[in-house]
Amino acid sequence: xxxxxxxxxxxxxxxxxxxxxxxxxxxxxxxxxxxxxxxxxxxxxxxxxxxxxxxxxxxxxxxxxxxxxxxxxxxxxxxxxxxxxxxxxxxxxxxxxxxxxxxxxxxxxxxxxxxxxxxxxxxxxxxxxxxxxxxxxxxxxxxxxxxxxxxxxxxxxxxxxxxxxxxxxxxxxxxxxxxxxxxxxxxxxxxxxxxxxxxxxxxxxxxxxxxxxxxxxxxxxxxxxxxxxxxxxxxxxxxxxxxxxxxxxxxxxxxxxxxxxxxxxxxxxxxxxxxxxxxxxxxxxxxxxxxxxxxxxxxxxxxxxxxxxxxxxxxxxxxxxxxxxx
Amino acid sequence: xxxxxxxxxxxxxxxxxxxxxxxxxxxxxxxxxxxxxxxxxxxxxxxxxxxxxxxxxxxxxxxxxxxxxxxxxxxxxxxxxxxxxxxxxxxxxxxxxxxxxxxxxxxxxxxxxxxxxxxxxxxxxxxxxxxxxxxxxxxxxxxxxxxxxxxxxxxxxxxxxxxxxxxxxxxxxxxxxxxxxxxxxxxxx
Numbered sequence: 001x002x003x004x005x006x007x008x009x010x011x012x013x014x015x016x017x018x019x020x021x022x023x024x025x026x027x028x029x030x031x032x033x034x035x036x037x038x039x040x041x042x043x044x045x046x047x048x049x050x051x052x053x054x055x056x057x058x059x060x061x062x063x064x065x066x067x068x069x070x071x072x073x074x075x076x077x078x079x080x081x082x083x084x085x086x087x088x089x090x091x092x093x094x095x096x097x098x099x100x101x102x103x104x105x106x107x108x109x110x111x112x113x114x115x116x117x118x119x120x121x122x123x124x125x126x127x128x129x130x131x132x133x134x135x136x137x138x139x140x141x142x143x144x145x146x147x148x149x150x151x152x153x154x155x156x157x158x159x160x161x162x163x164x165x166x167x168x169x170x171x172x173x174x175x176x177x178x179x180x181x182x183x184x185x186x187x188x189x190x191x192x193x194x195x196x197x198x199x200x201x202x203x204x205x206x207x208x209x210x211x212x213x214x215x216x217x218x219x220x221x222x223x224x225x226x227x228x229x230x231x232x233x234x235x236x237x238x239x240x241x242x243x244x245x246x247x248x249x250x251x252x253x254x255x256x257x258x259x260x261x262x263x264x265x266x267x268x269x270x271x272x273x274x275x276x277x278x279x280x281x282x283x284x285x286x287x288x289x290x291x292x293x294x295x296x297x298x299x300x301x302x303x304x305x306x307x308x309x310x311x312x313x314x315x316x317x318x319x320x321x322x323x324x325x326x
Numbered sequence: 327x328x329x330x331x332x333x334x335x336x337x338x339x340x341x342x343x344x345x346x347x348x349x350x351x352x353x354x355x356x357x358x359x360x361x362x363x364x365x366x367x368x369x370x371x372x373x374x375x376x377x378x379x380x381x382x383x384x385x386x387x388x389x390x391x392x393x394x395x396x397x398x399x400x401x402x403x404x405x406x407x408x409x410x411x412x413x414x415x416x417x418x419x420x421x422x423x424x425x426x427x428x429x430x431x432x433x434x435x436x437x438x439x440x441x442x443x444x445x446x447x448x449x450x451x452x453x454x455x456x457x458x459x460x461x462x463x464x465x466x467x468x469x470x471x472x473x474x475x476x477x478x479x480x481x482x483x484x485x486x487x488x489x490x491x492x493x494x495x496x497x498x499x500x501x502x503x504x505x506x507x508x509x510x511x512x513x514x515x
Contacts, residue, residue, distance in 0.1 A: 014327055071327070081327070138452055147449055148442075172452035172470065174445075205327070235327070268450045290450035 001031070004093075005054055005063040007038045011137075012188065015041045016104040016210040018066060019048065021085035021097070023105040026050045028097045038063070043188035047107035064092060074239040075260025081239055102243050104214030106192060113218070117197035118190050119164055122180060129162040129180070130226070130307070131194060133203035135173040139276055141266045142283050143204040145230045145295050147174040152300035153202065153307065154178055161311065163202070166191060200226030200311060202303070205235055213242035226310040228303060233257030233294035234264060246306045250294040256285050257294060267292055356448055357392055358399040364388070365402050375408035377401055377457070378466040396448065397469050400455040403441045404464040410434045411462045 008018050022035055036054035037045055045051055054061050068084025070077070079087075082104075086097045120126050134150035136143050154163050158178055167173025169184030186194060191208075195201065195215040201208050212227035224244035231240065233250040239261070241247040251257050267286055269277035285293035364387040365371055379385065384401050385394035414430045445454055458466040 011327070135452075141450070141452060144449075144452070146446075147454075148446070170470070174449075174454050175456055270451055286450070289446070 001034055003034045003036075003052075003054055003058065003061045005036045005038055005056060005061060007063060007065045009040045011207065012041045012044065013207040013210045014068075015039050015044050016106065016207065016214050017068075017081050018085050019044060019105040019214065020082050020099065020101065020103065021066070021089055022048075022050050024086055024097050024100050025089060025095070027100050028095065041188060043192075044106060046189065047109050047112075048105070049107065050105075071239075075236050078238065080241075102213070104210055106211065106214040106216070108192065108196060108216065112189070112193055113196065115193070118182065118186065118194050119162075119180060119197065122182075127162055128199050129164050129197075130200040130202055130311075131198050131208060132163045132165050132176065132179065133167055133173070133201070133206055133208045134165060134176055135167055135171060136204055136206055137168075137171050138270065138272070139265065139274065140234075141172070141268075141270070142234055142264050142292055142295075143206065143232075144172065144267070144291075145204060145298070146289060146291055147176075149300040149303070151176050153304045156300070156304040157307070161307075164194065164198075166194065166208070195225075198225065200228070200307070202228050202307065203230070205229060205231050205240055209240070209242070209245065212245065226307075228306050228310065230295070230298055230303060232292055232298065233262055234292075235261040246310065248298050248302065248306065250297050253297065254285065254294055256283075264292075356396070356451055356453070358395050362399055362402070364398060365405050372409060375405050375412065375463075377404050377408065377464050380468055381466055393469075393471060396453055397455070397467075400441075400444065400469070401467060403437070403444055404455070404457060404467055406437050407434065407441065408463050410437055415462070 006018070006022065008015060018037075018039065022037070025033060025035065034052045034054060036051055039045070056063055066085050067088050068081070070079055070084045070087050071081075073079070074081075080099075080102070082099050082102065086099060089095055090097055116126070119129050132150065132154065134145070134147065154176055155178065157163070163176070163179045165173070165176050165179040165181050165183055166186055167183045173183050175181065175183070182194070192211065192215055195208070195211045196218060198212075201212040203209055209227055209229045212225050215225075217225060227242070227245040229241070229245060229247045231237065231247050231249040233254055233256065235249075236251060237247045237249045251260060256262050262283075264283050265276040265281040267283045267290065269282060271277065275281070283292040287293055287296045289296060366373075366376065366384075366387050376384065379397050379401060385391070385398060387398075389395055389398065410430060410433055414427065414434060417427050417430060448454060453470065455467040455469050457464040458468065
C-alpha cells in the first residue's frame, strides 16, 4: 500500500478539479493507495471517502506538489482541465489513471443534505434560485464582466427567478439590487450547500462553475444543474466547460483570441506591485467601457436568453413570493 | 486558474525579471479629475449631508493618498445626493408646486447618473463604494480596498518538482536563476 500526501495551494477552483484526480486514482487502483492532501481549501475535502489521515513525518509517506502542465497545451490539445492533474499523476507516478466522471468530487454529509439550505434558512421557506457571482478576485480582473450587465440580467428575471449573490469579502463583488445578498456571509461549506440546493449558477470562469458540476444533485433531480459561464476569450471552452454548462466565449471571434484563449490576467494595471501588471499579462483590447473586448461582446440579452432556455422559467412559471425581501 | 507557461499564448514572449520590470505596465491612474472640488471647502457646506467613510471621518481635504482621494470623489457624489434628497423631502412636506418638485427629481436623476458614471469609470480596477442607508440618506460608505499581494511562508512555496533536474550535472547548473512569481504557488521558471 503506497502512502501519498498530495499538495496544492492554488485557488479553490483548482482544488475542486484536484478532487477528481484523487477519486479517479482510487478507482483505477482500488486498495493500492492511501492518500491524504494538503491544500489551500480543506473544506473542499470534508466527507471525502478517499482520504486517510497521514503524517509527513511517517517514513513511509511520500508527498508531492500537484501541477497540471497540460494547461500549456490547452489551446491546441483535446483535453479538459479534469485531465490536468490526472496526467501529472500518471507522469510522476507511472500510472494509467483515466477520468471516470466529467466533474470534481465534492461530498456532503447526510446532515448537510437534509438540513435546509442557506436560502431556505434566510427566507424561512423553500424557494427555487440561481446563484450569481458577479465579480471575482483582484488577481485576474480580466474575467470580470460589467457590473451593470449583471444587474440587467437580474432585472430581466425580476419576479420570475430569485438570484442569490455570493462572493468572498475583500474580493470585487459590487452589490446588485433585487437579489438575496449573501456576499461575505457564506463559508465554503455554506457555499457548497447553497450550490447543492441551487437550480443554476451564473458566473464568470471561477470556483462556482466547478462547484456547479462537482456538487452532487439532490435526490430526485434528473436534470443537470444549470450553469451559464460568461467567459470571453481568456480560456478555451473545451478546457473549462462541463456537460450541460453554457460557456459563453469569443474564441475565434477576435484577433487576440483568434486561435485560442489569450490567458491574460488583467484588464488594466492595478499598480499593486503584482507581476500581473506586466504588459504581457494585460488585455490588449480594452473598450471605452473599461471591459475587455471579448467580454463586451457578450451582452446581457444573450445571457438572459441562455438562462431562459436553460431554465424554461417563462413556461414553467417559477413562483416566487413577491414579499421576499431581496 | 493561472496559466503558467506562455508558450502557446498569442503574442507572448520570453521574460526575464529585468525585462519584466522594464515592461511593467504603468497602472491606470484612475483618480479624481483636476477640477474635482471637495465640497467641504465650500462656504455652503452642509456637514449633516456628508457621509462617513468606512465608518470613520473622511480623509482630510487635499489628501495625497490615491485611495483616499478616490474615496473623496465618491463621498462628494453621495453628498450631493443627500442634499438633493433632503431638498426633495422638504419640498414635499411643504407641498411645494409640482413643477418645483419635478425639478428636484430631475436633479436627483442627474446626480444618480453621475454616480453611476463614476462607478463605471472605476469598475476596471474594482474600486467602488457601498453605501449604508438611513431611509433615503447615505450615511456611511464602505470602500473596497484590493488585497495587496500576499506573502507566504517559504514552507508553502519552496518545493517545485522539476522532473529530470537531478540528472543534470552540477557543472551545467550555472548562470542566473530566472524565477517569475505570479502569486500563490504560481511560479514560472
